[in-house]
Amino acid sequence: MTSHLRLTSDQDRFTSETERFRRELLAHCYRMVGSVHDAEDLVQETFLRAWRSYSRYEGRASIRSWLYAIATNVCLTALKPRPIRVLPSGLVPPNEGADRPPRSLAKGEVSWLEPIPDTRIGASEHDPAEVVIARESIRLALVASLQHLPSRQRAILVLREVLNFSAAETADILDTTTAAVKSGLQRARARLDERDPTPTELLEPSDERARALLASYIAAFERSDVRLLQHVLRADATLEATPFRDWQSGRTMCLQVLDTYVLGSPGDWRMIATTANGQPAAVVYRLDSSGTYSADGVVVLTATSTGISRVTKFHDPVLAATFGFPLTLKE
Secondary structure, eight states: OHHHHHHHHHHHHHHHHHGGGHHHHHHHHHHHHSOHHHHHHHHHHHHHHHHHTGGGOOSSSOHHHHHHHHHHHHHHHHHTTSOOOBOGGGTSOOOSOOSSOOOBOOTTTSOBOOOOBGGGSOOOTTOHHHHHHHHHTTOHHHHHHHTTSOHHHHHHHIIIIISOOOHHHHHHHHTSOHHHHHHHHHHHHHHHHHHOSSOOOOOOTTSHHHHHHHHHHHHHHHHTOHHHHHHHEEEEEEEEEETBSOOEESHHHHHHHIIIIIOOSTTSEEEEEEEETTEEEEEEEEEOTTSEEEEEEEEEEEEETTEEEEEEEEOOTHHHHHTTOOSEEEO
16 A cells, blocks of 8 residues: 555656646657657657656756656657658759649658647747747748758757757767767758758748738638739749649749649638648648548648748648547538
8 A cells, every 4th residue: 555655646746747848848859750640659758768767867957858868869769760751842853844733652652741730839828938939949941951950960959959958968968978069069050051041030820911821821722712822922932742742933833733733613622720830820621522521631831021932731631630620521
């Protein structure tokens, strides 16, 4: 009885000390692996390992640092046998012609990056500054670029520049030296600058302009209105969608592909506004032959003060449930 009570007490104390970090650890694992579903599994593994070693935790580091050390090493171990997750724009140059439908890749041929709902990132709703920082750290362009870094460089950059751990703390987490951390961070920064030398200043999804762009994008699809799309897309807009290999650059090309192969007829599409990766987004449904709107995936918009600069569509019906929405809608 005494040992049972002690175990229950330890479990309660462990839960009270660690559970409040679960959501931010999910965001951390997502940045590392580019998949919300994989990140969920890695967080579970993190808490399992933490519980197994809790009796040996002696408070030499904060409980938060201790959990991040476990989570980071769980991610690094998981990444060793896995291919990186990418978007189409990370595979090939943009398609120069719109005379054929985009080519899809076979399931499993490529590991695709996945979006993550803003509701899962762990930012405090009572601290607007914390919300902004959390959103910026999971934006698609950043997470996509992170996947192209070697895994340890990725970990160093995230720990240092996203989570603000010191060089010494990062060295402890990764069991390396401070000099190695500083060198790794310098290389990681240089590689990110090569991939995105001039980051675009994005609108927060709560900004009225971003909401208006999302509403117009949804209306354009639900009405099959290519002219409305032309109004909201920037001249330099890009369009990409998983699992398609081809992607388009420039408003003219984007509109040709959407009008010819995607928009269909008024009423073919329904969309529900949401937010993903700190950006305006929508859960997408398509009308099927039975008159049911079935989940088709999630679209994430890169919204700027001059219009939508990037449309990224993830064709995966399961994402509707990930974002907390049903798999079907009635007409």
